[in-house]
Amino acid sequence: MSVEAFRIVGGKKIEGTLKVEGSKNASLPIFIATLIEKGVYVLKNVPSLMDIRTLIKLLESLGLTIEKLDENSYKIINDGIKNIEASYELVKKMRASFLVMGPMLANGGKAKVSLPGGCAIGARPVDLHLKGFEALGAKISIDHGYVQGEVEKGYLQGSKIILDFPSVGASENIIIAAVKAKGKTVIENIAREPEITDLCNFLNKMGAKISGMGTGRLEIEGVEKLIPCEYSIMPDRIVAGTFIIASIMFNGTIKIDGVEPECLESFLVKLSEMGLQYEFDSNGLFIVKSKIEDMTGTKVTTMPYPGFPTDLQSPLMTLMCLVNGTSEIKETIFENRFMHVPELNRMGANIIVEKNIAIIKGIKEFSAAKVMASDLRAGAALVLAALKSDGETIVNRIYHIDRGYESLEVRLRAVGGNISRIKEEI
Numbered sequence: 001m002s003v004e005a006f007r008i009v010g011g012k013k014i015e016g017t018l019k020v021e022g023s024k025n026a027s028l029p030i031f032i033a034t035l036i037e038k039g040v041y042v043l044k045n046v047p048s049l050m051d052i053r054t055l056i057k058l059l060e061s062l063g064l065t066i067e068k069l070d071e072n073s074y075k076i077i078n079d080g081i082k083n084i085e086a087s088y089e090l091v092k093k094m095r096a097s098f099l100v101m102g103p104m105l106a107n108g109g110k111a112k113v114s115l116p117g118g119c120a121i122g123a124r125p126v127d128l129h130l131k132g133f134e135a136l137g138a139k140i141s142i143d144h145g146y147v148q149g150e151v152e153k154g155y156l157q158g159s160k161i162i163l164d165f166p167s168v169g170a171s172e173n174i175i176i177a178a179v180k181a182k183g184k185t186v187i188e189n190i191a192r193e194p195e196i197t198d199l200c201n202f203l204n205k206m207g208a209k210i211s212g213m214g215t216g217r218l219e220i221e222g223v224e225k226l227i228p229c230e231y232s233i234m235p236d237r238i239v240a241g242t243f244i245i246a247s248i249m250f251n252g253t254i255k256i257d258g259v260e261p262e263c264l265e266s267f268l269v270k271l272s273e274m275g276l277q278y279e280f281d282s283n284g285l286f287i288v289k290s291k292i293e294d295m296t297g298t299k300v301t302t303m304p305y306p307g308f309p310t311d312l313q314s315p316l317m318t319l320m321c322l323v324n325g326t327s328e329i330k331e332t333i334f335e336n337r338f339m340h341v342p343e344l345n346r347m348g349a350n351i352i353v354e355k356n357i358a359i360i361k362g363i364k365e366f367s368a369a370k371v372m373a374s375d376l377r378a379g380a381a382l383v384l385a386a387l388k389s390d391g392e393t394i395v396n397r398i399y400h401i402d403r404g405y406e407s408l409e410v411r412l413r414a415v416g417g418n419i420s421r422i423k424e425e426i
């Protein structure tokens with residue numbers, strides 16, 4: 001069997017501007033939220049990614065009509081949900097598909113959604129989503145791998161919900177469910193990620209009454225009707241972070257368009273601790289002013305927002321390999337998110353993992369090797385390492401990378417990277 005891989009010849013000077021695309025993790029819930037009200041929507045600045053194509057198939061299977069207007073814009077026509085079942089075949093491909101449960105219940109009807117199952121980085125249950133739906137008055141049962149939800153009264157009832165953990169997905173699912181509930185919903189310990197604020201801004205543009213975004217306590221005053229609208233998705237902070245690391249590795253020869261520093265504070269603070277100096281130029285481009293040779297290791301613990309994002313843990317680890325001294329990363333969000341470590345070690349890194357802590361000792365250079373992407377962000381970490389390796393690296397199983405980075409090889413080639421897409425036998 002053959003799969004697609006990147007062939008990357010490291011050491012080439014990379015120079016130019018990289019533009020950050022729209023956020024994947026904001027696009028997914030916003031696309032799904034269009035299930036909530038009949039009408040015509042236009043979404044702009046949507047990244048061109050496998051996950052978006054997977055989601056479009058799922059939404060079409062539920063009855064929506066989706067038209068691509070240009071590379072990054074879509075028209076979504078909702079003339080009623082025609083199928084209440086989100087199948088295992090579609091949900092297993094992408095966990096975020098489980099978010100269709102919220103808007104389907106908000107419509108006062110029934111929903112049958114496959115349990116997403118585990119994934120490479122951990123078990124990832126949906127118990128918090130279900131507790132939230134039950135608090136809003138839905139009847140939930142699990143049978144044969146599917147979650148069935150029913151709203152007997154025909155509408156959800158506003159309620160007070162305290163999340164045991166600020167799960168991003170559970171927060172989004174419950175918010176979408178609650179915007180049309182009767183009365184007021186208060187959600188405490190809600191996730192504060194910027195993508196959730198983007199979802200709330202979209203829903204508020206449609207006439208929802210959500211307040212408290214970014215504070216950990218959200219109040220939602222239920223409304224009867226929403227008005228479909230046009231909306232432009234926020235830039236992707238994880239792609240921005242990945243590009244910033246690439247720029248640091250090449251001593252600032254790459255400028256980055258579309259960095260929103262307020263969404264990346266914990267990341268930028270850690271980089272500053274390591275010795276990063278940066279500025280925005282007169283065109284708003286992010287420019288690295290420091291040299292990697294002058295940077296040193298630090299300690300990072302992944303946390304819910306505004307803490308350090310787990311999605312930037314693996315790209316940061318690649319950088320930590322190349323700075324002076326020792327670094328430490330403690331992963332607290334997902335139990336199995338160090339799968340890039342053996343691959344980076346194959347490329348000459350010096351990383352030891354003890355339970356959820358990785359200790360990274362600085363090396364001079366990565367050595368080119370054949371490696372395998374185990375998940376999306378792990379894949380990004382390997383591409384970064386390959387760009388700074390001493391020869392030809394093959395990064396296999398890049399379908400993971402295609403889930404979250406728009407045409408990465410095309411964009412890196414445009415700034416001088418020696419990277420091509422090839423077929424590899426596995």
Ligand code: UD1
Pocket residue numbers: 024025026028095096122123124125126127128129130165166167168169170310311333334335
């Ligand atoms: C989202 C992001 C993902 C990011 C993650 C954490 C999307 C599409 N994905 O994933 O890129 O890495 O946030 O920032 O936005 N949990 C439970 N019960 C639940 C739900 C979650 O125990 O009902 C646990 C999970 O197993 C995990 C932790 O909570 O250990 C965080 O998960 P969550 O915040 O829900 O992440 P996702 O929404 O899946």
